[in-house]
Amino acid sequence: MQASQLPTFFSHITQELLNAPDEVRRLFHGRGRVYAGLEQITCDWVDSQLLINVFKQVDNQFIETLKAGIRALSQTELWCDKGVTCAAIQHRYLDGSPLEVVVGQLNERPVVVESGLKYQLNIGRNQNFGLFLDMRMGRDWVKCHANDKKVLNLFSYTCGFSVAAIEGGATQVVNVDMARASLNTGRDNHRLNRHNLTEVKFLAYDIFKSWGKIKKLGPYDLVIIDPPSFQKGSFALSKDYIRILRRLPELLTETGQVLACVNSPQVGSEFLITSMQEAAPQLKYRSRLDNPAEFSDIDSDAALKVMLFEQNGSPT
Template sequence: MSDIKFSPIENKIKQLGPSDRARRIFHGRGGLYEGLEHICIDQFKNDILVTLFKEEESIDDLMELVSKSFCQENIFLQKRYAKEGVQPWRMRNELSHVAHWEDIQFELDFKENQNIGYFLDIENGRQYLKKNSSGKKILNLFSYTCALSVIALKNGAHEVVNVDMSKGALSKGKRNHVINDIDLTKVRFLGHDVLKSFGKLTKLGPFDGVIIDPPSNQGKSFYLEKDYPKILKRVEAMCAPGAWLMICANSPFLSTEDVKKMVQEHATGLVFVEVFHSGADFEEREKDQGLKGLIYLRA
């Protein structure tokens, strides 16, 4: 019975074939595979990550399928429903844990963390930065491990200012710049609370590009629906005329139209250009329930 249950996963693995690029192999959360909505599988070259969002009664059968499909790779399991960190299921090699994007690499951390250091879903945002970073001074809010900063600088950005409350994440972000041979005089790492740093950030501007990619809910420190308007009210003052803004939200409870209304109410000088959603690896019944990245220009 379990063979039939997991056949969509087996078929997807066979369909995709081998690859070195970081990718989502199976996106059950997209709602297209009945009974498998709680399963996601990612590949980072030598590492496979299986993430469960609720308990799976046939977990051994699922992991056996993954193990047989990826004979040489390390396999990790994360039970997000139990708020457990990433755990090794089977180790095959001691190679470094990295995500590859074109000729850039990012270090990953599979030790107990809920997030391993690289988000696959914002691929279209990475492509936007590849085309729109050259010569720009960019502010990267909620920068986490600074992957978007690395991409911007590798594609000609003049300077990037990264801001995140987690100094540990920023430390990993700095390491990502180092391993990609980026001139550190072009980048800053500020361990600040964005909501308490508007004055400082305005003084560091004006910026030609601003990335806002906050967590949906970070306990008491950030709540998307309540705190996003606070940022939008202040961000225009940080921007040079004609600057672009990448305004991201990843919540099924906040639609593209909701974000547009929020911007229209709190940042009247911004002009909507386009919206992107999760990358092609993320098959979704309702794209708007996943990542939304709205591009605006400051008038």
């Protein structure tokens, strides 16, 4: 990355901040490689805070120029007009991904709004704050298509898909994730939205050791698969994803749908299509959901891939 390109970063932030909604939003997405020299920096608008992530080691000049730019921005009328309360840099390339507050005071546990729904975030303690912003269109799709459906949400994390599904009228959602703390945040997210928790299950299971229990709660009208690209000791996308796809026929209703997601730049959309053809040929590829416009990428196959599949008997 190049310090000389940071004026482009701040010019973009200024323009996006002018139009920033009251909801959580990505303001700058360097990782889409649209901006030369800024490929490893992002900026999110989170409850009146600017959260900047630097993903790879940079020289001291870059960091000092970045901080100076933040301080200069904090002196503008725009900063006051938008009510910005904090700007911080998370150094994702360092052990522990430390967060450095540059201006203001950090609210570590804000409640944010996305598409009218509330989510509890936790900033600075982990690499990710509890909601993947590039998945907004996926959550919106689920909210629009979940009415009267039973939903299985695999690798549920903090249950964003579950919140969207219940809001959209799902009769039940089964969330499965090994991280009990993430599921606890998921409960909080449902409570924030005044959902009936009797309609939601939270299973702290190892998916690969729990198929019998998961199947027993089905069959499901919609299965959502949103795994990490790699999780040491538990999941490797290239070899383990197909193990999940093979289970789909026994989990789904006759007209069931699958929303299958991959967020690895090394794995393209064709991986999911060919893997599904091999593992569950009765499930047909229907469409790929758009990503939010702010997550533009010079290579769409390197960006997030959210793919819809349906059983043969499903409506198109």
